[in-house]
Amino acid sequence: STDIVNHVLQEADIESHIRVYPWARAFHIAKRMPNTLIYSVAKTPERESQFHWLGKVAYFRLGFVSLTQRDDIKINKFEDAKAYRIAVQRGDISALYLAEKQFAIVETTDIKQSYQLLISKKVDLVIDDPQYINSMSQHFNLAPTQLSFIKAIDDLSVYGYLAANKDTDPQLIKRLQKAFEIVEKTSWYQQKLLNPYYNIEAFND
Incomplete structure (x- = not known):
């Protein structure tokens, strides 16, 4: 995702500084600070009017992860x-999805804290994409x-x-949109965005 974002910014000739925050804080900043971008954010009906949507930078097949020893x-x-x-x-x-369906959730600030709870057996499962399991293991x-x-959850694929923040300079938005149109036509972008292993079994709720 960061590779794609950097390519788009380079194509648009825009200088930027990328910072990592806990998700809730990142979302809060991006909603309130003009000339701020956020990624990778799912485009839900509730969020659609809150941002300028520039393009896809990731594909997630989220599902349940457990400790293997937990038979x-x-x-x-x-x-x-x-x-x-x-x-x-x-x-x-x-x-939001699991709370709405009345699952027993424990909210954390970031994915590392979620895995810490899993490893210490304070929770039974985390929600993640299988491509990140190796990095979490390391x-x-x-x-x-x-x-x-x-197994993946279809509704979380x-x-x-x-x-971009809704109050971002319109000229910046135009430059970013044009740059994204150029980048997304490349085979490099298609290879970055999708991974062939995503044809994995899923719960179809």
């Missing part, structure tokens, strides 16, 4: 997960086989976008 966790259908405590990041789409000095991706 007591049995999830054969989506509703089975209601029996378990699930760590989610405050304000993200998985938190971060916590675990073997990748110690974490298991159970979404594109992540680069979006």
Whole structure:
């Protein structure tokens, strides 16, 4: 995603500074500060009017992740997960989605804190994309086989976008939109955006 964003900014000849914040704080800043971009943000009906949507920078197949050793966790259908405590990041789409469906969620500031709760067995599951399991394993000095991706959730299979604050300079928006149109036509962009392994089994709720 950052590679795509940097290519778009270069094409638009715009200087920027990328900072990483907990998701809820990043979202708050992007909604209130003109000339601010945010990524990778899901384009939900509730959010659609809150930003200028510039283009897709990621594709997520979010689903349940557990510790492999937890052979007591049995999830054969989506509703089975209601029996378990699930760590989610405050304000993200998985938190909103599972709360609406009355799952037992524990909100955290970021994905690392969610995994910390999982590893310490304070929660039973986290919501993540399988492509990030290896990096989380490395971060916590675990073997990748110690974490298991159970199954994706169809409703949480979404594109992540680069979006801009609604009060951003209109000329900047035009430059970014034009730059994105150029970048997204390249084969490089298509290879970055999608990954062939995404044809994985999913719960269809």
